[in-house]
Amino acid sequence: MQPLIIDLKDRSVVIAGGGRIAARKARVLGGEQAAITIIAPQFSEEVLALAEEPGYRLIERKAVAEDFAEALLVVLATNDHEANQALRAALPAHQLVCVVDEANSGNVLFPATVRRGNLQIAVTSSGASPKLTRKLKKELEHQFDASWIVYSDFLGKAREFVLRSDLGFEQKQDILLEILDDRYRLNELLCDEKLLELEKLSKKVSR
Ligand SMILES: C[C@@]1(CC(=O)O)C2=NC(=C\c3[nH]c(c(CCC(=O)O)c3CC(=O)O)Cc3[nH]c(c(CC(=O)O)c3CCC(=O)O)/C=C3\N/C(=C\2)[C@@H](CCC(=O)O)[C@]3(C)CC(=O)O)/[C@H]1CCC(=O)O
Numbered sequence: 001m002q003p004l005i006i007d008l009k010d011r012s013v014v015i016a017g018g019g020r021i022a023a024r025k026a027r028v029l030g031g032e033q034a035a036i037t038i039i040a041p042q043f044s045e046e047v048l049a050l051a052e053e054p055g056y057r058l059i060e061r062k063a064v065a066e067d068f069a070e071a072l073l074v075v076l077a078t079n080d081h082e083a084n085q086a087l088r089a090a091l092p093a094h095q096l097v098c099v100v101d102e103a104n105s106g107n108v109l110f111p112a113t114v115r116r117g118n119l120q121i122a123v124t125s126s127g128a129s130p131k132l133t134r135k136l137k138k139e140l141e142h143q144f145d146a147s148w149i150v151y152s153d154f155l156g157k158a159r160e161f162v163l164r165s166d167l168g169f170e171q172k173q174d175i176l177l178e179i180l181d182d183r184y185r186l187n188e189l190l191c192d193e194k195l196l197e198l199e200k201l202s203k204k205v206s207r
C-alpha cells in the first residue's frame, strides 16, 4: 500500500463502533478537524467525553450501509467481525475504508505518527506487527526531539524566501542544502539571522 498525506479538514468521516479503538481513531481525526460521526448502540466513557467537543456527532444504534453515503473516510471499528465485514462489503470501491480488525479487507491503514511541526514521520508494518510499529514510534520520538518543530518551520520560511529571490538555480539549491546543516537545528538564533538575510534577498525581487 502507498502512503498518502490527506487533508481531512471539514470532510465527513463516519466511524462504526463506539469503544476504545473508535475513540482513538476519532481523537486522531478530530485533530485533523474532520467532521466526525460515530455510530454504535453503546458508547464508552471516552467516546462520550470526546463528543462534548466540537466536530463530533453521535448516533446511538447499530451502523447500516446508508450511514456512510456522504463519508470520504469510513472506519469500521465495531467488535463484531461479521458486522464489520458486512458493512465493508456494502461500500462502493472508491470509498476510503479502514477495517480495524482486518488489515487487508479495507484500503486504508492508520500509521503511528510522530509529529514535529511541518515534519511528520509515519510508520506502518502493513498490519504485520502493530507492536513493532509502536516500538519504532517510541524510538523515533526520542530521536526527533522538540527542536525539529522550530527547525521545520524555519526550513519552510527559508525555502519560500529563497524561491522568491532572483538567485540562479544553482545558488538556490546551495542555500537549501546549506540550511540542512544540523547547526541550524541546534541554534535558533542562527536561524533568525539566516531568515533576515534570505528575506532581504526575496524583497529585492518583489520591489
Ligand atoms: C499504529 C496504530 C495507529 C492507530 O490505531 O491510530 C495502529 N494500531 C495501534 C495500536 C495497537 N494495535 C493493536 C494493539 C493491541 C496491543 C498490542 O499488540 O500492543 C494496539 C495497542 C493499543 O490498542 O493500545 C493490535 C491490533 N492492531 C490491528 C489489529 C487487527 C488485526 O490486524 O487483525 C490488532 C489486534 C491483533 C493483534 O493484537 O495483533 C490492526 C491495525 N492497527 C493499525 C494501527 C493498523 C496497522 C498498523 C501497522 O501494522 O503498522 C491496522 C491494520 C488497522 C488500523 O487500525 O488502522 C496504533 C498505535 C498508536 C500509537 O501508539 O500511536
Ligand SMILES: NC(=O)c1ccc[n+]([C@@H]2O[C@H](COP(=O)([O-])OP(=O)(O)OC[C@H]3O[C@@H](n4cnc5c(N)ncnc54)[C@H](O)[C@@H]3O)[C@@H](O)[C@H]2O)c1
Pocket (backbone or CB within 6 Å): 016, 017, 018, 019, 020, 021, 022, 039, 040, 041, 042, 043, 044, 061, 062, 063, 077, 078, 079, 080, 081, 083, 100, 101, 130
Ligand atoms: N486497530 C487497532 O489498533 C486494534 C487494536 C486492538 C483491537 N482491535 C480490534 O478492534 C475492534 C474494536 O475494539 P474495541 O476495543 O474498540 O472494542 P469495544 O468492545 O471497546 O467496543 C466495541 C464497540 O462496537 C460497537 N458495536 C458492536 N456492534 C456494532 C454495530 N453493528 N454497529 C455499530 N457499532 C457496533 C459496540 O457498541 C461498542 O461501542 C476489536 O475487534 C478488536 O479486535 C483493533
